[in-house]
Amino acid sequence: MQQLTSERLKEKIVNRLIIENGIDVNDATNKQIFYALSSVVNEEILPNWFNTNKHYEKTGYKQVYYLSMEFLIGRLLESNLLNCGMLASAKEAINELGFSPEEIFAEEHDAGLGNGGLGRLAACFLDSLASLRYPGHGYGIRYRYGLFEQRIIHGNQVELPDYWLKEPYPWEIRKEEEAVVIQYHGKVHMFKRNDGTLEFKYENTDKVMAVPYDVPVVGYNNEVVNTLRLWSAEPAFQDDARSQGDQSAFYHDLDHHHSIEQISGFLYPDDSSYEGKELRLKQQYFLVSSSIQNIIKQFKKTNKMPxxxxxxxxxxxxxxxxxxxxxxxxxxxxxxxxxxxxxxxxxxxxxxxxxxxxxxxxxxxxxxxxxxxxxxxxxxxxxxxxxxxxxxxxxxxxxxxxxxxxxxxxxxxxxxxxxxxxxxxxxxxxxxxxxxxxxxxxxxxxxxxxxxxxxxxxxxxxGITHRRWLLQANPHLAGLITDVIGPQWINRPKQLIRLLKHSNDKALLEKFDEVKRNNKIALANYIHHQTGILVDEKSIFDVQIKRLHEYKRQLLNIFHVIYLYNELKDNPNQDLTPRTFIFAAKAAPSYYLAKEVIKLINTVASIVNYDKEIQGKLKVIFLENYNVSLAEKIIPASDISEQISTASKEASGTGNMKMMMNGALTLGTMDGANIEIHDLVGPENIFIFGLTADEVLDYYQNGGYNARDIYNKDDRVKRILDQLNQGEFGIHDIEFKDIYYNILFHNDSYFVLKDFEPYLETHELVDRAYRDRLHWLNMSVINIAHSGKFSSDQTIKEYATDIWKINQV
The missing domain is CATH 3.40.50.2000 (Glycogen Phosphorylase B;)
Structure with a gap:
């Protein structure tokens, strides 16, 4: 792929503005620059995309198709520039034209195609497939609206529509000629053919057209461009009602079209009603029927075999x-x-x-x-x-x-x-x-x-793609790593292990410290801009960013914050390393208890952040509308990675890998991939606490746990729960009583109280370790060195070899 110089890029952007907008660059808006640059990037991508598809057709490689209801791909301009080898030139060109690269990239709306780890994993896998030159593609749904846009109003989560397609999406190409028909409802009639086989015919079915929109998946510096195909639901045919002037039929036609378009309308529509459940099921069949029809058609066209x-x-x-x-x-x-x-x-x-x-x-x-x-x-x-x-x-x-x-x-x-x-x-x-x-x-x-x-x-x-989560999200750290061990790690991330021999180099550790400090300053500025809260970049940035769910135990985290606040109120002068607790999470709209936890976090923040008695030693930040772009800001600045799910409940986690790769230290249970992180870095370079999976499963199977016993024996726990029950953290006395009752009267299903004391003790170890700055940095570098094991490149190689049996092109 031709790598354009900044001068050539500037020329192309200026020409594109004249041709497409009829304006001079000096009169252009950030949005117009974004579209002009995206158009230039597409000009580089499209020939390689065409050639990749032709190569697959010509050679008949075995291909993998990844079917997923979610692809959390985030913004693509910066990522595509990186993988095309044009990111540095593009930033230089944007600056020289008098614009800010960060502001230009921010003009792109995060694609509303996913919600959490499931969708982000799918996006990382597509990136690795293309970057490793494997023939592999994604199939998903082109939702017009994402999950929802989260706003926090008076501490409560409020859901607004996430209409991410309200402006043209520069990366998609509509392929109407490859549309297929999906059939719902109707009757099935069975006949016996002359040869004795059975034939099935359908009658009175509701037909829906699935129209594909293709998004390029650009490999890293290798001219391979695979495809993410997203299906949009549209009416399969037009009724004659309008031409005939039949008004009732006309409105029926409109309703029918609306119900069809709803199939690709929303990511995870509300399923609390029968109609909502049916819509989710329609979505699932819509995805698979369109995809399987397309895959078989492609196979027959390409391979000319039965x-x-x-x-x-x-x-x-x-x-x-x-x-x-x-x-x-x-x-x-x-x-x-x-x-x-x-x-x-x-x-x-x-x-x-x-x-x-x-x-x-x-x-x-x-x-x-x-x-x-x-x-x-x-x-x-x-x-x-x-x-x-x-x-x-x-x-x-x-x-x-x-x-x-x-x-x-x-x-x-x-x-x-x-x-x-x-x-x-x-x-x-x-x-x-x-x-x-x-x-x-x-x-x-x-x-x-x-x-x-x-x-x-x-x-x-x-695994996670180190291209987005290190090269793109944390370029100064990536540059420092390259200065120390050379650039080979970019194509072979396991070579990050070579950092180990430098983990005690004081001069190098101080450079790592400077990178982290600058990332924390950038995040502190963002927090101040978004919330008005000033945070101390020298404090420990203690981060929990993930979907809000009881088993992920954001409640345990905020209970710890309340405990620290109580301690400081009792003794404001106690020696405590300042902490900034950063939360970001969405709760499902119908998940009442999860939304109550969000309200509790924000209510505690509204008290703690403005209490002068505690001398700024604690700050609590909840950043709204968590998505990929926000994660890219938070993760490089994280000191502590909170991975505190109830053991046995978290299948893997990938946030733990992203923060590890950026030098944060994991504080977590022996659950999911935390165990594999622990085994790699050793117990001295991670903070592990709490029940094991076997202990949790034993409690579930045999009983023996009583939350009320802990409440009665532990004054710290009793004080926190009583504060919730008595309305100390609420405007009304009834606020947060449901959390209180859920813990004590439903016996604390996720063992928040059981793990509370070991959690506090482990945080004491964090406090002590953070004071020895060089030792902390040594631990941080050791974690980065081992993080190459969790590159999605490694995971995809294992899938390709062990399951898919596909070869690199």
Whole structure:
């Protein structure tokens, strides 16, 4: 790829402004500069994208297709410039034109295509596939609205529409000619053909057009450009009502079009009603039907071989259970359109699909009412029913020891369709996303399936792309690392381990310290601009940024803040290293307790931040509307990475990896990938506390935990809970009583009180360690050195070799 100089880039930007806007650069707005530069970047990307696709068609490489309801790709201009080798030149050109690169990049709205770790993982995987030259593409939905735009008003989360597409999105190309039709509802009629095979015909179906919008996925300095294909739901045809002047039909037509467009309208629509649940199910089938139709069409066009050989050229990875309907949809197409027998179609299907599980929470394993699927997708239901029938018969006849477990294994059980079970039965690989997570799946959550299919189960610990989370998000740290160990780590991130030999170099540690301090100053300025709160960049930046959920235990964190505040109120002069506690999180709109925790954090902040008695030793910051761009600001400035989930509950985590890679030290439980971080850096370079996964699982299975006992014995705990119960942190006495009752009367399901004392003790160790600055920096560099193990490049190589069996191009 030609690397343009800053002079040439300036010329192109100026020319683009004249051609597309008819204006001089001196009259241009930031937005116009953003679009002009994006257009220039696209000019560089498009030929490589075209050539990559042609190369795949010509050579017939086996390709992987990654199906996910979320792709949290963030902003792409800076990322595309980096991967095209033009970032430095572009920043120079923008500066020379009299604009700020940071302000230009900020003109891009974060794509509203995901919410949390699931979607960010998918985005990192696409980046690594392209950067490692693997033929791999993503399939998702082009939601017009993201999850929601979060505002904090009087401490409460308020949800506003996230209309991220209100302005043109410069990276997408509409491919209307490749649209496919999706069918819902209707009736299925079965006929016997002359050759004895069965034919299925559909009648009175609701048809929806799936129109693809393609987004380029640019590899790092290698001219490979893969594709993220996003499907948009549109009416399949226009009624004649308007031309005929039938007003009632006209309005019916409008309603019908609106209901169709809702399918790709919102990421995770509210499912508290039947209609909301049905819309989510429609979305899932919309994604998989359009994608599978497209994949088979591409296979036939490219490979000129029978569909029975599909697994030789195609592998489809299901990211969590949401795309599980891809399995019966593949069966439908192979049998009903390609006229394959059940056994032949099943062999092709089960050799094509692989499934990634992302949870140990049984309540998070997706199920759907049988009647809903039967009504919405009658043919798909018939196929699922047949898969289930054959699967249960196999257990009955071949696994006598599991006969009693059939209700716990059946895909259809108690009038519910279990999507994880469907994904396991219909795939050739089932992987967890961290070592402990996979072991829990094998030994507990999916023990009986592991008995049935021991060879299917494997582990692939999650990863993050170091290109975005170090090179792009923290360029000064990346530059310092390159100065010390050379640039080879950029293409081979495991070479970060070479930093170990420099981890005691005082001069180098002081340079690392300067980079961290400057990042903290930048974040402190951002916090002041956003909130009006002044924070001390010399304080410990203690960070917890992730989805708000009870098991992630933001409540434990804010209880610690309240404890410290109580201590300072009792003795304002005590020796405490100043702390800035930084939170960012969205709670699901219907998740009442999670929203109460957000309110509590903000209420505590409103008291602590303005209490002069505590001499500025504590600050509490909640940054609203957490997304990728905000994470890119917070992570390089973090000192402590709070990874405090209840042990056994967090499948992996990737925020822990991002902060580790940027030199933050992990304070966490032995859960998810924390365990693997601990094993790499050693117990002396991480802060571990709390119950183990085995202890938590034992409490769940055998009982023996009583939260009220801790409340009665620990004065610190009692004081905090009584403060909540008595309204000390609320305007009204009833505020936060629900948190109080949930802890004491529902017996503290996530062991907040049980882990409270060890959590406090571990924070004392943090305080002590931070005072020895060189020792702290040594620990920080050791963590960075080991972080290359968690590059998504490594994870993708393992998927490619062990599961997908694909080769680099």
């Amino acid at each position: 569909v029975s050989r599909l697994p030789e050229k195609v592998v489809i990875q299901i990211n969590d259970t949401h795309p599980s309907l891809a399995i019966p949809e593949m069966m439908r197409i192979l049998m009903d359109e390609e006229r394959m027998s059940w056994d032949s179609a099943w062999e092709v299907t089960t050799r094509t699909f692989a499934y990634t599980n992302h949870t140990t929470l049984s309540e998070a394993l997706e199920t759907w009412p049988k009647d809903m699927i039967q009504n919405l997708m009658p043919r798909i239901y018939m196929i699922i029913d047949e898969i289930n029938e054959r699967f249960c018969k196999k257990i009955w006849f071949d696994y006598e020891e599991l006969r009693d477990k059939i209700p716990e294994l059946a895909i259809i059980a108690y009038d519910r369709i279990h999507m994880a079970r469907l994904a396991i039965v219909g795939s050739f690989s089932v992987n967890g996303v961290a070592r402990i997570h996979t072991e829990i799946l094998k030994k507990k959550e999916m023990k009986d399936f592991y008995t049935l299919y021991p060879k299917k189960f494997n582990n692939k610990t999650n």
